[in-house]
Amino acid sequence: MRYSAFSIVRNALSGNLNWKPQWRQPQPKSHYDVIIVGGGGHGLATAYYLAKEFGVKNVAVLEKGYLGSGNVGRNTTIVRSNYMLPGNEPFYEFSMKLWEGLEQDLNYNVMLSQRGVIMLYHSDGQRDAYVRRGNAMWMEGVSAELIEREQLKKMIPFLNYDHARYPILGGLLQRRAGTARHDAVAWGYARGADQHGVDIIEHCEVTGIRRENGVVTGVETSKGFIGCGKLALAAAGNSSRVGEMADLKLPLESHVLQAFVTEGLKPCIDHVIVYGGGHFYISQSDKGGLVFGAEIDGYSSYAQRGNLATAEHVMEEGVSMIPGLSRVRVLRAWGGVMDMSMDGSPIIDRTSIDNLYLNCGWCYGGFKATPASGYCFAHLIARNDTHPVARALRLDRFARGYAVDEAGAGPQPNLH
Amino acid sequence: MASLITCPHCGVRPKEEFAIRGDASLVRPAPSASDEAWHDYVYVRANPRGRTVEHWHHVAGCRRFLVVERDTVTHEVYSVVDGAAAAREAQR
Amino acid sequence: MTAYRLSSGGLVDRSKVLSFTFDGRPLRGFAGDTLASALLANDQLLVGRSFKYHRPRGIVSAGPSEPNALVTLGSGARSDPNTKATVAELYAGLTAKSQNRWPSLGFDVGAVNGLLSPFLGAGFYYKTFMWPKQLWEKLYEPVIRRAAGLGRAVLERDPESYEKSWAFCDLLIVGGGPAGLMAALIAGRAGLRVILADEDFRLGGSLLSETETVDGSPASAFAERVVAELQSLDNVTLLSRTTVFGWYDDNVFGAVERVQKHVADPSAKLPTERVWRIAAKRALLATGAEERPLVFGGNDRPGVMMAGAVSTYAERYGVSAGKSVAIFTSGSSGYRTARGLSAKGVTISAIVDSRADASDAAPDGVRVIRSGAVVDTKGRQRLSGIVVERSGFEELIGCDALGMSGGWSPVIHLACQRGARPVWSEELKAFSAPNVGNGLRIVGSANGVYTLSGCLRDGVEKATAIATELGFNAAAAPVPVTETETETEGEPSFAALWYVPGARSKAFVDFQNDVHARDLGLALREGFGHVEHAKRYTTSGMATDQGKLSNINAVGILAGMRGVSPAEVGTTTFRPFYTPVSFGALAGTSRDGHATPTRKSPLHEWARKNGATFVDSGLWFRSAWFPRAGEKTWRESVDREVLNVRANVGLCDVSTLGKIEVFGADAAEFLNRLYCNPMLKLPVGKARYGLMLREDGFVFDDGTVSRFAEDHFFVTTTTAMAGAVMSHMDYCAQVLWPDLKVRFCSVSDQWAQMAIAGPKARDVLQQLIDEDISEAVFPFLAARSMVLRGGINARLFRISFSGELAFELAVPAGYGEAVAEQIMEAGRAHDICAYGVEALNVLRLEKGLLTHAEFDGRVTPDDAGLGRMFSAQKHDFIGKHLSARYGLTAADRMQLVGLKPVDKDKDMRAGAHLLKEGMKPSTLNDQGWVSSAGYSPVLGQHIALAFLKSGRERYGEKIVVWDKLRDHEVVAEVCDPVFVDPENKKLKA
Amino acid sequence: MVRDYNNRHALDQKLRGAPKPAHADHLEVGHWQAIATVLAHVGLDAAVERALSSTPDLSLRYCGPGEWLVVSGVDTPVGLMRRLDMLCGTQAHVVDHSDGRVLMRLSGPSARQILAKGIGVDLHPAAFVLCGSTNVLCGHIAINLARTGEDVFELIVSRSFAESLFEDLMTMGRPFDLSAAFSE
Numbered sequence A: 001m002r003y004s005a006f007s008i009v010r011n012a013l014s015g016n017l018n019w020k021p022q023w024r025q026p027q028p029k030s031h032y033d034v035i036i037v038g039g040g041g042h043g044l045a046t047a048y049y050l051a052k053e054f055g056v057k058n059v060a061v062l063e064k065g066y067l068g069s070g071n072v073g074r075n076t077t078i079v080r081s082n083y084m085l086p087g088n089e090p091f092y093e094f095s096m097k098l099w100e101g102l103e104q105d106l107n108y109n110v111m112l113s114q115r116g117v118i119m120l121y122h123s124d125g126q127r128d129a130y131v132r133r134g135n136a137m138w139m140e141g142v143s144a145e146l147i148e149r150e151q152l153k154k155m156i157p158f159l160n161y162d163h164a165r166y167p168i169l170g171g172l173l174q175r176r177a178g179t180a181r182h183d184a185v186a187w188g189y190a191r192g193a194d195q196h197g198v199d200i201i202e203h204c205e206v207t208g209i210r211r212e213n214g215v216v217t218g219v220e221t222s223k224g225f226i227g228c229g230k231l232a233l234a235a236a237g238n239s240s241r242v243g244e245m246a247d248l249k250l251p252l253e254s255h256v257l258q259a260f261v262t263e264g265l266k267p268c269i270d271h272v273i274v275y276g277g278g279h280f281y282i283s284q285s286d287k288g289g290l291v292f293g294a295e296i297d298g299y300s301s302y303a304q305r306g307n308l309a310t311a312e313h314v315m316e317e318g319v320s321m322i323p324g325l326s327r328v329r330v331l332r333a334w335g336g337v338m339d340m341s342m343d344g345s346p347i348i349d350r351t352s353i354d355n356l357y358l359n360c361g362w363c364y365g366g367f368k369a370t371p372a373s374g375y376c377f378a379h380l381i382a383r384n385d386t387h388p389v390a391r392a393l394r395l396d397r398f399a400r401g402y403a404v405d406e407a408g409a410g411p412q413p414n415l416h
Numbered sequence B: 001m002a003s004l005i006t007c008p009h010c011g012v013r014p015k016e017e018f019a020i021r022g023d024a025s026l027v028r029p030a031p032s033a034s035d036e037a038w039h040d041y042v043y044v045r046a047n048p049r050g051r052t053v054e055h056w057h058h059v060a061g062c063r064r065f066l067v068v069e070r071d072t073v074t075h076e077v078y079s080v081v082d083g084a085a086a087a088r089e090a091q092r
Numbered sequence C: 001m002t003a004y005r006l007s008s009g010g011l012v013d014r015s016k017v018l019s020f021t022f023d024g025r026p027l028r029g030f031a032g033d034t035l036a037s038a039l040l041a042n043d044q045l046l047v048g049r050s051f052k053y054h055r056p057r058g059i060v061s062a063g064p065s066e067p068n069a070l071v072t073l074g075s076g077a078r079s080d081p082n083t084k085a086t087v088a089e090l091y092a093g094l095t096a097k098s099q100n101r102w103p104s105l106g107f108d109v110g111a112v113n114g115l116l117s118p119f120l121g122a123g124f125y126y127k128t129f130m131w132p133k134q135l136w137e138k139l140y141e142p143v144i145r146r147a148a149g150l151g152r153a154v155l156e157r158d159p160e161s162y163e164k165s166w167a168f169c170d171l172l173i174v175g176g177g178p179a180g181l182m183a184a185l186i187a188g189r190a191g192l193r194v195i196l197a198d199e200d201f202r203l204g205g206s207l208l209s210e211t212e213t214v215d216g217s218p219a220s221a222f223a224e225r226v227v228a229e230l231q232s233l234d235n236v237t238l239l240s241r242t243t244v245f246g247w248y249d250d251n252v253f254g255a256v257e258r259v260q261k262h263v264a265d266p267s268a269k270l271p272t273e274r275v276w277r278i279a280a281k282r283a284l285l286a287t288g289a290e291e292r293p294l295v296f297g298g299n300d301r302p303g304v305m306m307a308g309a310v311s312t313y314a315e316r317y318g319v320s321a322g323k324s325v326a327i328f329t330s331g332s333s334g335y336r337t338a339r340g341l342s343a344k345g346v347t348i349s350a351i352v353d354s355r356a357d358a359s360d361a362a363p364d365g366v367r368v369i370r371s372g373a374v375v376d377t378k379g380r381q382r383l384s385g386i387v388v389e390r391s392g393f394e395e396l397i398g399c400d401a402l403g404m405s406g407g408w409s410p411v412i413h414l415a416c417q418r419g420a421r422p423v424w425s426e427e428l429k430a431f432s433a434p435n436v437g438n439g440l441r442i443v444g445s446a447n448g449v450y451t452l453s454g455c456l457r458d459g460v461e462k463a464t465a466i467a468t469e470l471g472f473n474a475a476a477a478p479v480p481v482t483e484t485e486t487e488t489e490g491e492p493s494f495a496a497l498w499y500v501p502g503a504r505s506k507a508f509v510d511f512q513n514d515v516h517a518r519d520l521g522l523a524l525r526e527g528f529g530h531v532e533h534a535k536r537y538t539t540s541g542m543a544t545d546q547g548k549l550s551n552i553n554a555v556g557i558l559a560g561m562r563g564v565s566p567a568e569v570g571t572t573t574f575r576p577f578y579t580p581v582s583f584g585a586l587a588g589t590s591r592d593g594h595a596t597p598t599r600k601s602p603l604h605e606w607a608r609k610n611g612a613t614f615v616d617s618g619l620w621f622r623s624a625w626f627p628r629a630g631e632k633t634w635r636e637s638v639d640r641e642v643l644n645v646r647a648n649v650g651l652c653d654v655s656t657l658g659k660i661e662v663f664g665a666d667a668a669e670f671l672n673r674l675y676c677n678p679m680l681k682l683p684v685g686k687a688r689y690g691l692m693l694r695e696d697g698f699v700f701d702d703g704t705v706s707r708f709a710e711d712h713f714f715v716t717t718t719t720a721m722a723g724a725v726m727s728h729m730d731y732c733a734q735v736l737w738p739d740l741k742v743r744f745c746s747v748s749d750q751w752a753q754m755a756i757a758g759p760k761a762r763d764v765l766q767q768l769i770d771e772d773i774s775e776a777v778f779p780f781l782a783a784r785s786m787v788l789r790g791g792i793n794a795r796l797f798r799i800s801f802s803g804e805l806a807f808e809l810a811v812p813a814g815y816g817e818a819v820a821e822q823i824m825e826a827g828r829a830h831d832i833c834a835y836g837v838e839a840l841n842v843l844r845l846e847k848g849l850l851t852h853a854e855f856d857g858r859v860t861p862d863d864a865g866l867g868r869m870f871s872a873q874k875h876d877f878i879g880k881h882l883s884a885r886y887g888l889t890a891a892d893r894m895q896l897v898g899l900k901p902v903d904k905d906k907d908m909r910a911g912a913h914l915l916k917e918g919m920k921p922s923t924l925n926d927q928g929w930v931s932s933a934g935y936s937p938v939l940g941q942h943i944a945l946a947f948l949k950s951g952r953e954r955y956g957e958k959i960v961v962w963d964k965l966r967d968h969e970v971v972a973e974v975c976d977p978v979f980v981d982p983e984n985k986k987l988k989a
Numbered sequence D: 001m002v003r004d005y006n007n008r009h010a011l012d013q014k015l016r017g018a019p020k021p022a023h024a025d026h027l028e029v030g031h032w033q034a035i036a037t038v039l040a041h042v043g044l045d046a047a048v049e050r051a052l053s054s055t056p057d058l059s060l061r062y063c064g065p066g067e068w069l070v071v072s073g074v075d076t077p078v079g080l081m082r083r084l085d086m087l088c089g090t091q092a093h094v095v096d097h098s099d100g101r102v103l104m105r106l107s108g109p110s111a112r113q114i115l116a117k118g119i120g121v122d123l124h125p126a127a128f129v130l131c132g133s134t135n136v137l138c139g140h141i142a143i144n145l146a147r148t149g150e151d152v153f154e155l156i157v158s159r160s161f162a163e164s165l166f167e168d169l170m171t172m173g174r175p176f177d178l179s180a181a182f183s184e
Helices: A005-013 A041-053 A089-100 A102-106 A124-139 A149-155 A182-195 A239-244 A308-321 A323-327 A366-383 A388-393 B035-043 B083-091 C035-041 C109-115 C133-146 C178-190 C205-209 C219-232 C307-315 C333-343 C452-469 C517-525 C531-538 C551-562 C583-587 C604-609 C634-647 C667-674 C722-736 C761-766 C813-830 C837-846 D045-053 D077-088 D111-116 D159-172
Strands: A031-037 A059-062 A117-121 A145-148 A170-174 A199-201 A206-212 A215-221 A224-233 A252-262 A272-274 A281-284 A290-300 A329-341 A347-350 A356-360 B004-007 B011-014 B019-023 B051-057 B065-071 B077-082 C013-022 C025-031 C046-049 C056-058 C070-073 C080-084 C094-097 C162-174 C194-197 C236-239 C242-248 C252-258 C273-285 C289-291 C304-306 C324-329 C347-353 C368-370 C373-378 C385-390 C393-398 C401-405 C408-410 C423-425 C430-432 C440-442 C508-510 C613-617 C620-625 C650-653 C658-663 C687-693 C699-709 C712-717 C743-746 C751-757 C783-787 C793-797 C806-812 C894-901 C913-916 C928-936 C941-949 C958-963 C968-975 D026-029 D034-040 D058-064 D067-072 D092-096 D101-107 D133-138 D141-149 D152-158 D179-182
Touching: A031 A041, A031 A215, A041 A059, A041 A182, A041 A366, A059 A182, A059 A224, A089 A102, A089 A124, A089 A366, A089 A388, A102 A182, A102 C133, A117 A124, A117 A149, A124 A145, A124 A170, A124 C913, A124 C928, A124 C958, A145 A149, A149 A170, A182 A199, A182 A366, A224 A239, A224 A366, A239 A252, A239 A356, A252 A308, A290 A308, A290 A329, A290 B019, A290 B051, A308 A323, A308 C583, A323 C583, A329 C583, A347 A366, A347 A388, A356 A366, A366 A388, B004 B065, B004 B077, B011 D133, B051 C722, B065 B083, B065 C722, B077 B083, B083 C722, C013 C035, C025 C035, C035 C307, C046 C070, C162 C178, C162 C452, C162 C583, C162 D111, C178 C194, C178 C205, C178 C219, C178 C236, C178 C273, C178 C452, C194 C242, C194 C273, C205 C219, C205 C307, C219 C236, C242 C273, C273 C452, C273 C583, C289 C307, C304 C307, C307 C324, C307 C333, C307 C401, C324 C333, C333 C347, C333 C401, C347 C385, C347 C393, C368 C385, C373 C401, C408 C430, C508 C517, C508 C551, C517 C531, C517 C551, C531 C551, C604 C813, C620 C634, C620 C837, C634 C650, C634 C837, C634 C928, C650 C813, C650 C837, C658 C667, C658 C722, C658 D092, C667 C712, C667 C722, C699 C722, C699 C783, C712 C722, C722 C743, C743 D034, C751 C761, C751 C813, C761 C806, C761 C813, C806 C813, C837 C928, C837 C941, C894 C928, C894 C958, C913 C928, C941 C958, D026 D159, D034 D045, D034 D077, D045 D058, D045 D067, D045 D077, D058 D141, D067 D077, D067 D152, D077 D092, D101 D111, D101 D159, D111 D152, D111 D159, D141 D159, D152 D159, D159 D179
Parallel strands: A031 A059, A031 A224, A059 A199, A117 A272, A224 A356, C013 C094, C162 C194, C162 C273, C194 C236, C273 C440, C304 C401, C324 C347, C324 C401, C347 C368, D026 D179, D058 D133
Antiparallel strands: A117 A170, A145 A170, A206 A215, A215 A224, A252 A290, A252 A329, A272 A281, A281 A290, A347 A356, B004 B011, B019 B051, B051 B065, B065 B077, C013 C025, C046 C056, C070 C080, C070 C094, C242 C252, C252 C273, C289 C408, C373 C385, C385 C393, C423 C430, C613 C620, C650 C751, C658 C712, C658 C743, C687 C699, C699 C712, C751 C806, C783 C793, C793 C806, C894 C941, C894 C968, C913 C958, C928 C941, C958 C968, D026 D101, D034 D067, D034 D092, D058 D067, D101 D152, D133 D141, D141 D152
16 A cells, blocks of 8 residues: 555545555565565665565565564664765765655655754864864765854754863764654565565564575574575674574674653754764654663673663763753663674675675664665675675674774774 | 672672773683684674673772673673683683 | 532641642642642643643643643743643742643644544554655654644753762662551661652652551551651651652662752752662562553543542542542442542542442442443533443433543552563453562552552561561561451452443543554554554653553553453563653763863963963863963964974973883783883883784874883873773783783872973973983983982983973972972073973974874874884784784875975865875775874974875875865875974984 | 972862861861872782781771772871881882872761762761771762771872862762861
8 A cells, every 4th residue: 555645535534444554464484585584674674675676575574573673663763974984984875865765765754854963072183083074974975064163052052052061162064964763764664575575574583593515594483494595684782693593703792772762842952963072962853852872881781771870971961961951851761782893883794604694783873774784785685796885894804904993992892 | 780790809889980891701812823813802702692701890999800790681790700810710 | 610629638738828820820729739739729620732632631640640731840941841740749939831732721723633633643644744755854844843742841051950879778668658658667677777769748658548547547647657757767768759760780779859849949058859879688669559541432531530539639638629520430449439539528420330240339329330331521621521321322421520440550660670571460450560589579559469458568578578588687566457448358359441432532542642542453453563563653652651541551452452361462661760850860960060070280270370271181171372462362372382392492281191100020021012012121211102002903002111120110191091001901911911910000190290392401400400411311211210409209201292302200299380380480591481282282293293183093003104113023912913914004004194285375184185186086086184284383384194095105296185074175295294303303412 | 499399289279278167067188198009019918918007007098909008197208108118118019199199088977978979889887887998989080988987988089180079079068068178
């Protein structure tokens, strides 16, 4: 069923009783050309592009929980392409362009809201680093603006200009960046993939990877064995566990990142604002809640919940940046399990096993990457060839000495 | 664990007194070890779901690296021992 | 008038009248009222508008689960939007405003959404607003966005203060109702350190609205007696107005105390809120149970309330919700409300009981309609009657309030915040708490014990068990006696009724977010039948009340539609915060200038007296430059300082560098493994530049290493990395090489350190020192302890970060200021000047010396032109092995170069990228980037350090310095990064 | 040119001026004291501790395994170094910290309540005993805390953080009218 204003009116007149499920609930077939492990944003996007762009339609997505139950449903919904390193920027800009056409492509309103992401700087050194980044963006043809203090005051008057511990001197703005409605991204890709014939199988946990003669032949699941020609892993947060089933040793640690939402408020924060005196970032959703977060809790964890010390620290940074947040009440905190990689950048690659493909290591940046990750992963699976914008994101980059270390923090995952 | 750690030298302490370094099961290879051994040491992590050992540095306390044995799902802490003692044992 | 204050009764102080306003209307209440009870007493039934359809809404509950009665308290910078009137304690002068309405609460234009509701079903926005594409940004989204939210945040600076505190106890009791109070009493008497926290301003919980007597006195008087005894115990801390919002690992609880939210004239000494972090050996969850609303047509009309809330307003606040109150119940609780009201002379128009047969006693003369259902309500902005259906017949019953009761759910939120899922209990027809171990136990009605006597008993028993477990001696205590109720008879029974069939109008599940039963049907139809999907698709349970009232009904309805048990549907995840907590409370005092600590150099006062402008450098303040009269820009000052250092001499505070003493027989070996350059053979009395790598081969930090004795070294780090280097050394010494005999400690704070640089540095310094410090005796890289004239112990180093003849002098921190003053005096004849980090930066830039602007974590020693320091001969050091990887040694790596603009008048700025002349900008064509740039007053032009692909082979090449971000493009010549005195003649003078 | 050099206290700016009367809860800042760090040679922790604790007018503050701060109210910095060298110079490394550390003494009936606002350690006398000492975090600042009386605590902080800690303590003590002064 195609969605439109007319379909809404037509259905309303018939009591909204004729809407159909947005995706089917099929029983698994005995064999698929491609099985994707992980029914989150990346897995679903991969399935969608495989079917739509690369003509691979005999595809199943296996999800151990409900669809979208991983990080696609628990993030701060930020979409941006303001990276510095040449290994990253083309990839994220490719993603940004896909975002910009996603609603029409999917016939699903993911509520992309290009309200601009601004990253504040508080010292000359930080400004220089942002200038370097802004120019790297321009090199890739991505527009960026350096907003100086006086202009910033007019744009965002409620920042802590007068009493901040670290003076707010300006910011680097990407106007095309913004937010999207996270759940809708999962649902839209699911519906799109489903319409192209992809089987999305929820509550189907992969418990083993069967190999014969060094080649993957299928997966053991809670719903029995399912054969496949190619197996693609997109289970961020649990990549190490799924990889272990095929004896893959991965450069990952799982960490918990907390995010928060306040009570609903009338519109008051227009941009996505990122604090340079810490890691705090905040935006306001279309429902009115202020959505924010900061750094990971710091220890490796598979629990989707965070600790109070980190939460308090997040609030300290928030009030330091915007004093007027002080009386705003925080409604809910949640935790997502991140694949923190050793250089802070993701991995999209083949593996040492011929028909096993890997998509992992998204750190906290997975949501914005969803379209490009799906597209590039589908490209790799279908053609056995790395997409040009994902060339720097190979698994062997650590052994070869080509880490893509945006933070310059070195091989300690919790520093990225 | 996420809230309190019992430091063998200082007693029960809040999380914010510590900096977490990561996997404590790794042993630094000999200088002559293979490229692969070095790669695995620096870049590969077992990342277990369940019981793990992790280095917590008591930066605001005794400044000792502690080996915290804990569960990555329940966050239960099983033991906390001094890192140097553990390292000597591992090297043996 | 419908709702009104009863002529007597209640726990309000009728002698203390409090004036307040609602939407500007002056009203009066009593001390002991909540805003909600006072509004009801003033017959203000309509208090807000719902989120989506802007429907008129009234007070539903008498506590923190309130979905409707949200108001903005206060004004200006003291506004608190979305405050629940049901928990807001009334005080004199309180001002409340209704929300989400325009132009007024009575007439709200947004209510037109209600007419469009067939088109605005769950998730409608995902299906439309996509064409034409441009209109989403320009029209659709702005409209949706304008409709967002309820209250308005002013985002002004908060004039009030907040704080945090730790607390430790043997037993934390969450909730001061019958079970909690009894538990506190038993544990307190046994000598446990007890903390009792309750969100109400008055301890007692349900005892405060109880009609039963306890030990012969009214329940509220009993509560008062217990509280008085608890107050007399030193080992018991009572925290009223304190909500425990989260349960964290290791039995740590977060709680927020509203210290002064209820005070008309707050004291400046006290915080407005305080967050407690409570580490408890044991905890008891005594949070009670929540009554469930019934989902029937028109159930959101003002005047429809929870039956228990109707009781509470009558018993505790002396307010009747109406003149003629009807009850709709699926169990015995509704009868209890009816009996209580009736005893106070309130007319009960009917009891509608969904059950066919029940033995509950109705008050005399009250009509009971069994197997009945309310299917619609009448009235506009307040209830005037209900439509009751029974066996196919409809009847209109007049009433001005309706108490609804759909049974009870234990409040188990906290017990489920750490991953354990609630367990469906067929017996309780509710989700009950999972077993989460001994740390947190559930007591009273939170434990499914619904009688007063049962709760008292449960409190006594659990506290006794905990006391025994912890080794205390709990004296056997009798359970207080209740008058009429016995444990079995008083047990409320109810039928689970998730949805009342036959609704004639919208039957709301989530009041605040306007989710009605049909939305859940639509969600299921579209494949969103999983409880998490249904929540996310319909937004049920996502409002400010987090579905405290609605979630259970949503689960029940989904279960009914799917034909499964609620156990199979399960709940959504319980997460902090139990009720919303302000940013301010969680941030405490760490805000503004106190967001992080500040560090001050021992020379701070000296710099200040010399007119320094300070700049942040991590936690430190550093002197940036020292403006003199007549200098209009910072550049003028910095140029002067630089030229003066090159021509004469200057003094710069470098105390912020990290300083570490390293001792031990293996100290040399330790440092040799730590740095990539050799340290073993550093002679005593000498300093050496040291470069530290990370294990992945990239530069970590640099600094100097000086040897004072065979087994005693002194190491400096950069200011930025001082902490990280110290931690790295701890790691290496303890974890990597635990058998090395080495000990070290930071002495960063012990020494004031100053650089004295310039051709006349020695002449100045020699005046303070008896020992000969001539080139012959104290050459470049000499490092020794010595005593200043006047007896000050000092350390002197012949090191330079400027390329000039330079010393670094360290003295005990307290003497720093005096010594600096002395040097300035001694240097006056030599035209000494103070210089700051800006001049320091230009001086090092001219010499091609590096800072963390260059060492950005992705640079190898060779990239930085320091390849000679990488000692491949050494057996082992941190970073050696992985430095050999292809990517770290490839010929096309970016290498440090200098840049000079071809047109000498042009400037260059850090952050610019590099392009070959004539090449189009693209990521592929990117040749590098400028790490540092500035004006060299010595050369009279701008210079820069940059990283350029294969840069060292490209000296002489012209390159475009491309700063598109600032629309700035300059052609520069690539050159050696040392711009001044490349032969180091001045350094060794 | 021979000089008498003044030693400036880190809190000179904060506490200079006429002393105000001490309230019930009072923060007293030691104007001068000698403080040294003692680092026992590997394996000699116990021997060094024995040597140090046998000396009556030295106060020993535990920092970590084999590491203590030694406080003396009677020695000059140089004198303390000399004394410690004699006492345990062959078994430990001794580092002068007299200028690098600031000592503050918080006393009064609310001392525990004040400290609980910054310190995540149970300060109940049964848990943090008299004469106990340890490194802890106070707010965002690492300090050494010692209990020298039922309601008396001594805080030793790095010099550069002293102003910040002082301001924090005064804020924490505001509800109790905490006063502050240099000791006599």
